[in-house]
Amino acid sequence: MLGHPSLFKHLICPILLTIIWGIAVFIFGFAYLLKIQAHALIRANCPAAVAWIVCIIFVLLEVGVLSILFYLIILPIYQDGLFDRVLKLRGFRHVLKKNEGNDLIKCMRGVSGGLWILLFQILVLIITLPVNLIPILGQMIFATVNGWVLTFSLRFHYDAEIRDISVLQSRREAWQRRSEYTGFGAIAVGLEMIPLANILFVWTNIVGAALWVADEIEEKEERMQQEQAAQSLMGPGRISPEGSYPAAYPSQQNAEQYSLQQPIYPPHYQQQHATSFAQPSTDPFALQGSARIPPKDKKHPDVY
Known part of the structure; x- marks a missing residue:
């Protein structure tokens, strides 16, 4: 984040909005809620001094809770x-553009999955x-127990909205890689437990998770490029669908289809032009230019 100051705008904006919201709730609480709650306690035969002190504490707690909820919603x-x-x-950038589309479906998946993960985080906490x-x-x-949950929540945006996989698939993969998730998350939770500094570490942990995902994408693309390079070096030679001859040579079935496609001429015309009507050889070795072994038995030339 220090190397890319443009990232700080994602940090400053929600903090400013939360501060503005907190000030507004604070003014509303002491200007309106405090009197209502204090008079309610006084009508319930509570001493006035005690009622006002208790209501001040209640309003401060309400302001804090509402501010935290607002921050968690926009975060x-x-x-x-x-x-x-x-x-x-x-x-x-191409990875993000490749997975664009169906934004409403992805958004609904992200919101529902995010709420489920948030509730799970609160429960484990x-x-x-x-x-x-x-x-x-x-x-x-x-830190170790909550680390896995935190990492799952940090990477869920990548799984649900970029990779376009379900919450169940994301959770299953997170559990299969629980050692990696726990190792990353334990350090992240430890940083977020530092007072005051945790305001910054909440955001740097997101940057760390994104860099981790970027490394995985880079390794995957390099592996795909190596596989494509290996396939290109293998050349065009492939096995034909018949499975008996290379694709460069005619198979028996292709030869029969070729012969059926030729026009029919009278026998005397075919004898005069015998060389022109020679059928393509069905021998897979005929086109390789290798010499044939002469027959041993001259009486039976078909026996080798």
């Missing part, structure tokens, strides 16, 4: 844009949160 949009931008900078009470070892376990 995937800018994450996908940052992911695609990294692929373009690596020279894989809640279950594994108590292990952080164990010093050092607990954080390692937490």
Whole structure:
């Protein structure tokens, strides 16, 4: 990201939008919600001082929750844009153009799959949160378990909207490659656990996932080029559909079809022009220019 400042626009825009949304919710909460909640507690026979203090805490929590939800909603949009931008900078614009089309279907798959992954992330996060009470070892376990889920979510845009595969196929592949996913994700979760710096690491982890995908695409294209080069060096020689003769020589079936296509002339005309009516040889070795072995038995020339 430091080498390509254009990537920061994907980071700045959602943060500014979240800040604006948070300020708006903060003003709305203290100007409207605070009075409603405080009066409701006072009518419920709660002391006025306690009611106002409790409502201030409630409003702050509500502002925080609404801001986080807003950030989580708009984050995937800018994450996908940052992911695609990294692929373009690596020279894989053709990969993105190749998979364009059916945007509505891909968008619906991405939204539904993204919501499912988000719920799964929250569930795993809640279950594994108590292990952080164990010093050092607990954080390692937490990062390892949540790492696989985080990597799955970071690469899901590539699977669902670029490779055009289903959520089930993406999950199956992620589980088959769980050692790679966990290794990448454990470091990513560890970086996101650093206070304040995690605001930046959330985005650099996306860049890292995109660079990982770009390396895989590059290796795949190099392998395909090597296979094509190997096929071109093999030459045009191929086995014919009949399976008996090379494609360059006529097979028995082709010879019969050739003979049926010739016009019929009277016998005396064919004798006068015998050389012109010579049928193509069905011998696969006749066109190779190799000498034939003379017959041993002159009385029976067909026996060799």
